[in-house]
Amino acid sequence: MSTAAAQRERASDTATTEAELLARCEALVAEALRAGADEAEAFATRAEKSAATFEKGDLKLAHVDDGAAIGLRVFRNQRLGFAATNQMDPASLSAAARSAVALASAAPADAANVLPAPRPIERLPSLVHPGLASYGIDEAVRFGHTLMTRAQAFDKRISVDGASCDVSRVSQAIHTSRGVRASESDAMVALSISGMAIDGGDVGGFHYASDAVRDPARVEHTVAELVQSFSSISVGNLASQRAESYRGVVLFSPDAFLDLFVAPVLSACSAIAVQRGRSALAKRLGERIGSAGLSIVDAPGDLDLAGAGSFDREGQPARALALVEDGWLRAWLYNGYAAAVEGRASTGHARGGARSVPGLGAHAITVAPGRGGTREDLLRTLGRGLLVQRFSGSVDPASGDFSGVAKSSRWVEGGAVVRPLRETLLSGNAFQLLASVVALSSASERVDGSARAPWALVDGLNVTAG
Amino acid sequence: MTSAPVSDPTDILQEALAAAPGGFVELRWHAKRTRGLSVEKGRVDNATAAEHSGVGVRVLEQGTFGFASTGQLEKGAIVRAIGQARAAARASAGARRERVPDLPAVALARGRFDAPGVDATLARPIEAALDMLLEVERGARASSSLVTSASAGYSEIFEEKGIVTSDGAKVWTRTVRPEFRVIAVAAKAGEMQRGAEAVGVTGGWECLFEKASAAQLSDKAAKQAVDLLGAAYPEGGRTKVLLSPALVGLLTHEAVGHTVEADFVASGSCAAGKIGHRVASDLVTLCDSGASEYHDGAGGTLAVDDEGVATKRTVVIRDGMLESYLHDRESAARFGVAPTGNARAWEYDDEPLIRMRNTYIAPGTSTLDEMIANVDDGYLLDGASNGQADANGEFMFGTREAYRILKGKRGPLLRGVNISGSAFEVLQTVDAVGRDFRWDLGSGHCGKGQPAKVDAGGPWLSCQVVLGGRKS
Numbered sequence: 001m002s003t004a005a006a007q008r009e010r011a012s013d014t015a016t017t018e019a020e021l022l023a024r025c026e027a028l029v030a031e032a033l034r035a036g037a038d039e040a041e042a043f044a045t046r047a048e049k050s051a052a053t054f055e056k057g058d059l060k061l062a063h064v065d066d067g068a069a070i071g072l073r074v075f076r077n078q079r080l081g082f083a084a085t086n087q088m089d090p091a092s093l094s095a096a097a098r099s100a101v102a103l104a105s106a107a108p109a110d111a112a113n114v115l116p117a118p119r120p121i122e123r124l125p126s127l128v129h130p131g132l133a134s135y136g137i138d139e140a141v142r143f144g145h146t147l148m149t150r151a152q153a154f155d156k157r158i159s160v161d162g163a164s165c166d167v168s169r170v171s172q173a174i175h176t177s178r179g180v181r182a183s184e185s186d187a188m189v190a191l192s193i194s195g196m197a198i199d200g201g202d203v204g205g206f207h208y209a210s211d212a213v214r215d216p217a218r219v220e221h222t223v224a225e226l227v228q229s230f231s232s233i234s235v236g237n238l239a240s241q242r243a244e245s246y247r248g249v250v251l252f253s254p255d256a257f258l259d260l261f262v263a264p265v266l267s268a269c270s271a272i273a274v275q276r277g278r279s280a281l282a283k284r285l286g287e288r289i290g291s292a293g294l295s296i297v298d299a300p301g302d303l304d305l306a307g308a309g310s311f312d313r314e315g316q317p318a319r320a321l322a323l324v325e326d327g328w329l330r331a332w333l334y335n336g337y338a339a340a341v342e343g344r345a346s347t348g349h350a351r352g353g354a355r356s357v358p359g360l361g362a363h364a365i366t367v368a369p370g371r372g373g374t375r376e377d378l379l380r381t382l383g384r385g386l387l388v389q390r391f392s393g394s395v396d397p398a399s400g401d402f403s404g405v406a407k408s409s410r411w412v413e414g415g416a417v418v419r420p421l422r423e424t425l426l427s428g429n430a431f432q433l434l435a436s437v438v439a440l441s442s443a444s445e446r447v448d449g450s451a452r453a454p455w456a457l458v459d460g461l462n463v464t465a466g
Numbered sequence: 467m468t469s470a471p472v473s474d475p476t477d478i479l480q481e482a483l484a485a486a487p488g489g490f491v492e493l494r495w496h497a498k499r500t501r502g503l504s505v506e507k508g509r510v511d512n513a514t515a516a517e518h519s520g521v522g523v524r525v526l527e528q529g530t531f532g533f534a535s536t537g538q539l540e541k542g543a544i545v546r547a548i549g550q551a552r553a554a555a556r557a558s559a560g561a562r563r564e565r566v567p568d569l570p571a572v573a574l575a576r577g578r579f580d581a582p583g584v585d586a587t588l589a590r591p592i593e594a595a596l597d598m599l600l601e602v603e604r605g606a607r608a609s610s611s612l613v614t615s616a617s618a619g620y621s622e623i624f625e626e627k628g629i630v631t632s633d634g635a636k637v638w639t640r641t642v643r644p645e646f647r648v649i650a651v652a653a654k655a656g657e658m659q660r661g662a663e664a665v666g667v668t669g670g671w672e673c674l675f676e677k678a679s680a681a682q683l684s685d686k687a688a689k690q691a692v693d694l695l696g697a698a699y700p701e702g703g704r705t706k707v708l709l710s711p712a713l714v715g716l717l718t719h720e721a722v723g724h725t726v727e728a729d730f731v732a733s734g735s736c737a738a739g740k741i742g743h744r745v746a747s748d749l750v751t752l753c754d755s756g757a758s759e760y761h762d763g764a765g766g767t768l769a770v771d772d773e774g775v776a777t778k779r780t781v782v783i784r785d786g787m788l789e790s791y792l793h794d795r796e797s798a799a800r801f802g803v804a805p806t807g808n809a810r811a812w813e814y815d816d817e818p819l820i821r822m823r824n825t826y827i828a829p830g831t832s833t834l835d836e837m838i839a840n841v842d843d844g845y846l847l848d849g850a851s852n853g854q855a856d857a858n859g860e861f862m863f864g865t866r867e868a869y870r871i872l873k874g875k876r877g878p879l880l881r882g883v884n885i886s887g888s889a890f891e892v893l894q895t896v897d898a899v900g901r902d903f904r905w906d907l908g909s910g911h912c913g914k915g916q917p918a919k920v921d922a923g924g925p926w927l928s929c930q931v932v933l934g935g936r937k938s
């Protein structure tokens with residue numbers, strides 16, 4: 001079969017798969033209603049995966065898979081029950097329906113346990129690139145091998161602990177007794193590499209890099225970018241020295257800025273967290289919570305990010321939502337449950353897969369760039385202090401307190417990086433420090449293929465040298 | 467949820483193996499059934515029964531591994547998956563630089579192994595757990611006017627496995643791992659603090675609440691949240707600390723355990739080349755075991771690993787000297803040692819990786835009071851949160867509570883902060899090991915590409931670390 005023919009076959013497979021999943025969902029919803037549910041929602045997925053993993057600079061395993069799952073949420077007298085299975089025979093699906101209804105009989109009633117009504121979905125262009133449709137284990141092995149060998153060739157001191165390439169095609173479908181009905185497919189190439197540089201007895205700090213793309217034309221470029229960032233940072237981690245303890249300004253990479261400052265904001269913007277008294281931002285909607293220039297948007301229509309999609313886990317339209325604009329807190333994230341508590345519409349932020357009850361979260365976060373210039377400009381603005389490229393630690397979602405290790409960190413003198421650091425700890429409070437963002441770089445960067453953020457200078461950090 | 471199949475699943479695996487002969491083949495039927503409940507502020511957020519079952523197939527063909535899976539415990543489907551795994555191996559063999567060596571001959575497990583508590587847990591109605599959660603969550607909120615929110619969760623993972631390999635394993639295992647967790651959030655004057663307690667075991671309901679009842683854990687979480695309001699931060703820097711058994715568990719798991727996993731060792735972890743070398747104070751003996759040593763119920767307990775190798779206790783560090791790494795069959799062949807039973811897969815469609823089981827530091831002779839009395843200036847740290855470690859041994863993990871110790875006296879509660887250090891350097895500073903042992907890391911998961919249920923623990927330990935405090 002020619003490549004073009006294979007691609008055409010794969011494209012029709014996607015449509016067929018979605019139709020099969022929808023039919024399966026429809027049948028399961030009917031089964032649940034027969035079993036005694038008042039309302040039922042079935043969400044089904046099929047995932048085809050070809051993956052190559054590499055360890056110790058050599059191929060470890062070639063993995064092919066084709067798996068399915070279906071999750072059933074039911075409400076009976078406003079009581080919740082949920083069951084999931086990967087067994088698609090009629091007896092197993094019938095057992096899942098009975099199990100979900102039985103669980104719903106045990107739980108107390110909750111007036112917000114209602115399924116959302118159908119709303120128009122604005123379909124994104126296809127997330128399955130025709131050129132990616134025919135990719136399989138051969139491509140996974142080739143791209144993974146290229147990633148690993150180029151990193152090793154970058155510098156002989158590089159030790160690749162692990163590398164992988166996953167080619168995945170995922171189809172999903174939802175059908176509910178309220179009339180919600182939607183399906184969509186997605187295909188991606190995901191690449192990752194991890195390891196360190198070793199020079200004699202000096203084992204440099206561990207580092208990893210990953211990305212995911214939908215366009216096959218971008219795979220080679222993505223491999224090159226990953227090799228460059230992983231290898232240069234890993235080699236740069238050698239000969240690390242002690243930092244200096246201080247309280248003041250720190251420069252954060254986009255990755256570290258997202259982990260430390262944006263993730264707690266997203267947790268606190270959960271409408272459920274607000275409703276239940278565990279959001280530190282609960283009383284601050286409409287107030288300034290961050291420095292001027294800080295804007296955080298959830299953008300599920302951004303096709304360059306892994307979380308792109310036309311609808312959420314409840315089949316509600318996924319649309320762009322500005323959470324923070326120029327430092328002002330503008331919105332909460334709602335799924336169907338949180339929306340029902342307040343008698344309003346969902347913002348389309350139900351998240352999760354077929355194996356769990358719909359949760360709540362963002363799809364594809366973008367932090368807007370600022371006016372601070374390039375990374376080098378921000379280094380000059382910092383002058384002297386700490387540059388953090390990765391954060392390994394914990395942020396308390398309630399208080400915003402964080403404490404952890406600055407990984408792949410560098411000491412900056414005279415506006416330039418002068419040495420790598422070891423055992424450097426950071427602490428502070430994410431919510432308080434949002435108002436201390438001194439500058440953001442003039443461009444945002446993709447982080448792991450799932451978000452965008454700029455480099456950020458933040459004041460008020462506690463830096464403790466080991 | 468049912469406990470099917472009632473007949474031995476290895477029989478059908480054996481039939482499939484006979485129908486697709488040739489080379490090394492490993493078949494693992496892995497049925498995972500979970501029940502999960504969570505409540506917050508009197509509302510049920512989760513009431514789930516889920517099943518994820520199928521057969522994972524790993525083959526060794528042309529000197530490399532291929533893996534495929536099927537959701538069906540059916541001979542034809544398994545034979546097709548064997549063919550797909552072989553095709554994947556052949557397609558990738560050209561990228562393999564060094565062929566996988568012959569797997570070491572080892573007495574592979576045969577028979578049936580049931581962990582304690584399986585039948586009793588499966589027979590227990592889920593309504594009992596839901597009633598308990600609603601009660602303890604309500605109790606946490608009622609314990610103080612400062613508690614603004616509370617949540618509680620219960621889950622159980624029932625796993626049934628049948629493992630058959632072309633070189634002799636034929637084993638059927640059943641395990642259940644229940645887990646309970648409670649979180650309380652307290653607020654005052656714009657400040658918000660969180661208290662959390664969690665417990666997870668390999669065993670039944672009685673084992674889960676053997677050390678403390680759900681209500682006691684809930685009270686403790688609520689008290690922690692309230693007490694932390696207004697608590698000061700410790701000062702940062704390198705300091706003497708007394709680590710609780712939970713934190714010793716994190717230290718052994720994160721800081722040492724990962725660096726002695728043979729795949730990390732082969733990549734150049736800080737433990738590479740150190741067998742027979744001193745890596746810790748002579749007070750330190752550190753082990754990883756498939757059994758629940760000292761006390762029943764350790765969360766990572768398993769009789770047989772996912773390659774069909776019977777688990778055993780592996781002494782990693784004996785009296786301060788590095789003695790062994792943790793191996794699967796492939797790494798054991800490469801290192802020329804016997805496998806240690808550390809190959810584990812999270813679900814049927816995951817391949818086995820080298821993972822820890824129950825990792826611990828063996829108890830010593832000191833009482834906690836004696837250890838506090840011997841600290842001139844330092845901190846007592848308790849309550850484990852998350853933790854991570856790099857291959858170079860640099861680790862960090864979170865603590866929930868800290869107390870300053872000055873001249874042998876314990877001071878007031880301070881906020882917990884993260885601690886960091888370099889594994890073997892920290893272990894060299896150990897100058898006292900407590901005598902009271904506790905498993906304390908059975909809830910949650912270890913992450914290494916796949917999750918894994920593990921446990922870790924030990925006695926109280928006196929050592930030096932870097933504390934991520936705040937400058938006043």
